[in-house]
Amino acid sequence: MGWGGFFGGPQAQSAARDAGLPHAGVPGNLRVQVEEVLRKEPEYPPVDVDFSHRQPADPPLTLRTMLWPFRRQLAIALLLVVIESAMMQTGPLLAQIGIDTACGRAISRCSWWWPPCS
Numbered sequence: 001m002g003w004g005g006f007f008g009g010p011q012a013q014s015a016a017r018d019a020g021l022p023h024a025g026v027p028g029n030l031r032v033q034v035e036e037v038l039r040k041e042p043e044y045p046p047v048d049v050d051f052s053h054r055q056p057a058d059p060p061l062t063l064r065t066m067l068w069p070f071r072r073q074l075a076i077a078l079l080l081v082v083i084e085s086a087m088m089q090t091g092p093l094l095a096q097i098g099i100d101t102a103c104g105r106a107i108s109r110c111s112w113w114w115p116p117c118s
Contacts (some may be wrong), residue, residue, distance in 0.1 A: 026034050059065055
């Protein structure tokens with residue numbers, strides 16, 4: 001029977017079947033129009049479909065198989081990300097060097113008159 005509807009109740013189809021109600025089908029007021037459309041519809045020949053219970057010989061669809069054709073672009077993107085990260089680190093480093101250099105000179109100039117500078 002399965003798990004049923006939203007909160008574990010019976011599904012609509014099984015509830016209608018258990019109650020002895022007929023299949024919904026086409027509503028009576030539309031039956032004439034549906035039959036007219038079906039008369040105009042051409043007959044389609046059956047389609048042969050190859051079916052096997054075995055796995056196909058194709059390689060599995062993985063992230064690696066999808067990205068492999070774009071390996072050069074991915075390598076370039078990775079290199080650019082590494083370069084950008086390194087450049088983001090050099091900004092504060094250059095500021096630190098500038099502050100240390102400037103403060104070092106200022107400390108050496110003021111050390112003769114202010115003891116905490118030395």
